[in-house]
Amino acid sequence: MAIYESEHTKFMREWMEKHPEQIEEQKKGRALWWDKPQDLDSQARAQASKVPVKPYYYDINH
Template identity: 40%
Template sequence: MYNYKSDATQFLEDYLEKHPEEAKQRLKNRGILWDVELNPEEEAGYQAAKLPKKPYAYQPD
């Protein structure tokens, strides 16, 4: 099997092994950026504000 790991991957794995507290911080930071609850009212407003796309974007009107 293919077992190559880049220098960056090896560094990160080694660092996380030596600093286990960083794994908790990574999960916390991930939650800030990605695990966000969307407001249904705002989301509905975004959907209502969308303009229809033209079938061919480069054709002049």
């Protein structure tokens, strides 16, 4: 059984093979936007301070 691979995936795979320097750029971009250190205390405070949302926002009777 053949596994489907989209044209975009094929293009990106070929691009990365032809341009190996882009791997470092990819890692830098990921570190800039996604790989952040996690602080469990601040996450717990944020979770505890959430206000429950009303079922219907515009209903003034509830």
